[in-house]
Amino acid sequence: MNWQSYLRWPIVLAGLLAVWQLIVTATGVPHYILPAPHRVAATLVERWPLIVDHAGVTIAEIVLGLVFGTLLGVVGALTVAAFRPARRWLLPILVASQAVPVFALAPILVLWIGYGMASKVVMAMLIIFFPVTAAFLDGLRRTESGWIDLAQTMTAGHGSAWRQTAILLFRIRVPAALPALASGIRVAAAVAPIGAVVGEWVGSSAGLGFLMLQANGRMQIDLMFAALLVLAVFGVLLWFTLDALLRRLLPWQTDSFSLDAETDNAQ
Amino acid sequence: MNEHDPATTNLPGDGITVDLHVVRHSLGGRVLFEALDMSVAGGAVTCLLGPSGVGKSTLLRLLAGLAPPEPGDRFVCSDGGPLTGRVAYMDQRDLLLPWLDVLGNVTLGRRLRGEPRAIDRARRLIGQVGLAGREHDPPSALSGGMRQRAALARTLMEDRPIVLMDEPFSMLDALNRYRLQAMAAELLGGRTVLLVTHDPSEALRLGHRIHVMTGEPARLDQALSPPGPTPREPTDQSLVPFQRELMARLGMRTGGGS
Numbered sequence: 001m002n003w004q005s006y007l008r009w010p011i012v013l014a015g016l017l018a019v020w021q022l023i024v025t026a027t028g029v030p031h032y033i034l035p036a037p038h039r040v041a042a043t044l045v046e047r048w049p050l051i052v053d054h055a056g057v058t059i060a061e062i063v064l065g066l067v068f069g070t071l072l073g074v075v076g077a078l079t080v081a082a083f084r085p086a087r088r089w090l091l092p093i094l095v096a097s098q099a100v101p102v103f104a105l106a107p108i109l110v111l112w113i114g115y116g117m118a119s120k121v122v123m124a125m126l127i128i129f130f131p132v133t134a135a136f137l138d139g140l141r142r143t144e145s146g147w148i149d150l151a152q153t154m155t156a157g158h159g160s161a162w163r164q165t166a167i168l169l170f171r172i173r174v175p176a177a178l179p180a181l182a183s184g185i186r187v188a189a190a191v192a193p194i195g196a197v198v199g200e201w202v203g204s205s206a207g208l209g210f211l212m213l214q215a216n217g218r219m220q221i222d223l224m225f226a227a228l229l230v231l232a233v234f235g236v237l238l239w240f241t242l243d244a245l246l247r248r249l250l251p252w253q254t255d256s257f258s259l260d261a262e263t264d265n266a267q
Numbered sequence: 268m269n270e271h272d273p274a275t276t277n278l279p280g281d282g283i284t285v286d287l288h289v290v291r292h293s294l295g296g297r298v299l300f301e302a303l304d305m306s307v308a309g310g311a312v313t314c315l316l317g318p319s320g321v322g323k324s325t326l327l328r329l330l331a332g333l334a335p336p337e338p339g340d341r342f343v344c345s346d347g348g349p350l351t352g353r354v355a356y357m358d359q360r361d362l363l364l365p366w367l368d369v370l371g372n373v374t375l376g377r378r379l380r381g382e383p384r385a386i387d388r389a390r391r392l393i394g395q396v397g398l399a400g401r402e403h404d405p406p407s408a409l410s411g412g413m414r415q416r417a418a419l420a421r422t423l424m425e426d427r428p429i430v431l432m433d434e435p436f437s438m439l440d441a442l443n444r445y446r447l448q449a450m451a452a453e454l455l456g457g458r459t460v461l462l463v464t465h466d467p468s469e470a471l472r473l474g475h476r477i478h479v480m481t482g483e484p485a486r487l488d489q490a491l492s493p494p495g496p497t498p499r500e501p502t503d504q505s506l507v508p509f510q511r512e513l514m515a516r517l518g519m520r521t522g523g524g525s
Contacts, residue, residue, distance in 0.1 A: 146362045149333050154376035154425065156332050157352025167379050175366050252365035252405060 035222040040229065043222040051211070051223075055230050058208040061117055061196040062238070065124020069192070070185055072125060073132025077181075080133075081140040082169055098130050103198060110203040120204065124195030128188040135187070139180025143173045179253040182246040189242045193235050282310030282459040283344045283353075283428050289329065290339035292322075299325055301484040307429075309345055312452070312460040312497065313490070314474035316467060316517060322485045323463040327431050330461065331356045344429075355425040359434040361414040363406035363421075369393060370402040373421045385424075392420040396450060412443035419447065423454055430455060432462040436469065445501075448472050452498035467513040471506050472498050479516040488516055 017037050023029070024036040031039055044051065076094065080087050106123060113119040151172045155164050200209025208227045215223035285307040292300040299322035307313045307330075315323050328334040330342060331354055342350045363372045373393055374384045393402055396416040398409075406414055415436065422430060435451070436444040452473055464470055470477045475497065476490040493499065493509045 144362070146358050146360050147364065149328075149331070150356060150358070150362050151375075151379055152333060153331050153354055153356040155379050156354070157349070158380045171379055172364075175364070178366075250366075252407060 032219050032221050035225055039222045040225045043220075044226040044229065047223060047226065051208075051226060051230055054206055054208050054211040054227070055234065057117065057206040058120075058193075058196050058200065058231065059234060061120040061199070061207065062124060062192045062234075064117075064121045065128055065195055066185075066188060066192045066238075068121065069125035069128025069188060070132050073129040073184065073188070074136060074181070076129065076133040077136035077140060078169075078174075080137055081173070082165075094130065094133060097126070102126055102195060106198055106202040109199070115203050115205055120196045120199035120207070123199035124192050127191050127195040131187040131191070132181070132184040135184025136177055136181040139177025140169075140173050142180075143176045147172050147176065178250050182250055185246065186239065186243060189239050190235070192238075193231060197231065282457060283346050283348070284309035285330070285345070285350065285429060285459060285461075286341075286343045287330065288339075288341040289326070290337050292325065292329065292334075292337060292340075294322075294325060298484045303485065303487070305478070305487055307459055307461050308476050309459050310457050311475035312455065312462055312473050313476040313478065314470035315461060315463045315478050315480055316465065316470050316513065317480035317485070318517070319465060321480050321482070323480055324433050326480075326485075327356075327433050327461065327463050330354065330429075331431050350429070353427050353429055355422045355427040355430045357418060357422040357430065357432045357435045359437045361406070361411075361418040363409075363414055363417055365406055368403045368405055369398060369409070369417050372406065372417060373424050375421060376425045389420075389424055392423050393417070395423075395454060396420045412439055412447070415439055415443070415447060416450070419451060419454070428458055430458050430460045432460065434464055435462070437465065444469075449498045467510060467517065468501055470513065471509055472501065477509075477513065479513065481517075 020037050024034055035043075076090070080090050080094075102123060105126065106119075109119045109122055113122060148168060151168055152164070155167055158164075159167075196207070197209035197212075200207040201213055204210045208231050212224045212227045215221070215227065287303075287305050287307070289300040289303040291298065291302070303326075305326075315326070317323050325334060329336060329340070330350065332351055333356075336342075344350055344353070363369075364375065367375065370386070370389055370393070371378070373389045374386070377384050390399075390402065393399060396419050398413060398416055398420065401409065401413070406417070409417065415438070419435075422432075432451075436447050439447060448469065462470075462473060471493055474491075474493065476492055478490050479488045480486070481488075491509055491512060493506060495503070495505070499506060
């Protein structure tokens with residue numbers, strides 16, 4: 001990383017704020033339609049305790065959804081990769097689960113699981129597990145065939161065929177697919193807030209989505225924007241933290257979705 | 268079809284001789300082998316030359332257990348033991364796992380089988396291939412030549428009596444290839460080696476027996492047995508007639524001619 005990459009984000013942020021202010025000044029749009037940045041900042045400071053309370057709920061939903069969604073995705077991909085019949089039966093179900101819009105499922109989930117956090121966590125899981133499954137499965141199916149050949153000659157005649165398959169899966173194919181899984185997790189981190197917030201819109205008593213809906217109803221558009229801002233900042237932080245963590249854990253390969261691919265070239 | 272004459276043999280040791288008989292093998296509608304017999308001499312390096320696509324690598328994969336044999340195919344070891352589990356395989360690609368360091372890659376076979384890692388032996392082999400001090404480097408920190416040397420150390424670490432090599436040095440530059448050939452000749456001594464190559468000079472440098480495989484279905488000619496210990500120097504004048512003979516066998520039968 002050089003000084004340019006550290007400066008890039010503040011510059012982008014300042015640019016966005018400038019454009020925002022420019023639009024407000026130039027169009028003279030009333031503050032209850034589009035509040036100016038300074039109004040939102042003032043509301044953010046003024047209502048900070050309220051926003052933090054609700055943000056905590058949403059963040060917990062996102063993080064839990066991410067953890068369980070990733071686990072579900074990993075288990076799903078391993079099942080499909082390990083058992084051939086599972087591919088035929090599970091893949092159509094996986095694809096069908098994505099054809100149903102999560103927005104349509106939200107009211108049903110709230111009805112079944114209730115207004116609490118659980119329904120939002122499940123919503124986030126539903127959104128997350130598919131990119132994770134798809135990416136990991138793709139990685140598992142694209143193992144360098146030479147590595148498999150090598151491991152096969154090394155383990156031939158040692159233990160049962162079942163044991164050999166398990167060794168190939170867990171010692172060669174899974175590690176080889178970890179960079180693919182990492183890119184699935186990066187996508188998941190980017191979409192996880194959608195699940196939580198949509199869940200909150202449909203029915204809840206806490207969370208940033210709930211706060212935004214309430215503020216909207218009371219024409220407190222600055223509060224709505226403040227909540228949105230917190231959500232956006234958290235989303236970006238979550239993505240960067242995960243990206244840094246994944247790069248640290250998997251130093252041997254960066255993929256195109258990671259920012260590192262770009263900075264590596266710049267060095 | 269065991270053609271060597273014990274009186275004039277130039278074989279250095281008495282490892283396991285593998286006699287193979289392939290009934291029939293086809294790939295993508297082409298019949299590669301039909302009633303093919305071959306004897307891989309024990310404790311010696313047998314080189315297999317031939318035009319690309321003739322089936323050299325397929326034959327190697329059959330022996331390595333990586334391609335399913337047909338009913339009737341026979342792989343008989345001279346000591347009566349099985350072939351499965353006694354074969355080490357080295358590819359033209361180094362096939363180092365990027366998530367393991369050099370030491371981890373060299374000890375891969377033992378790790379996969381759940382055996383003790385035998386670190387001392389691994390370190391000694393890594394030193395023998397000139398990588399001492401690089402034990403904990405990831406493969407990405409090594410040059411192409413170093414990576415292939417690590418792959419050679421991994422092959423030797425397996426300590427199998429039979430070693431199958433599929434154009435193991437073809438991706439290297441001339442100097443690295445020359446060095447690795449010498450290293451391989453020394454370190455593989457006493458093992459039964461079947462080395463597939465497209466390079467007649469490599470075959471002459473390393474082979475105690477040299478077969479040329481041509482045709483469809485593929486046929487093997489009578490083996491050439493160049494004299495002298497390996498690795499032979501490329502400047503060795505006594506190899507010139509063998510070189511000429513190999514070129515002729517490769518050229519004439521493929522219809523090329525050089």
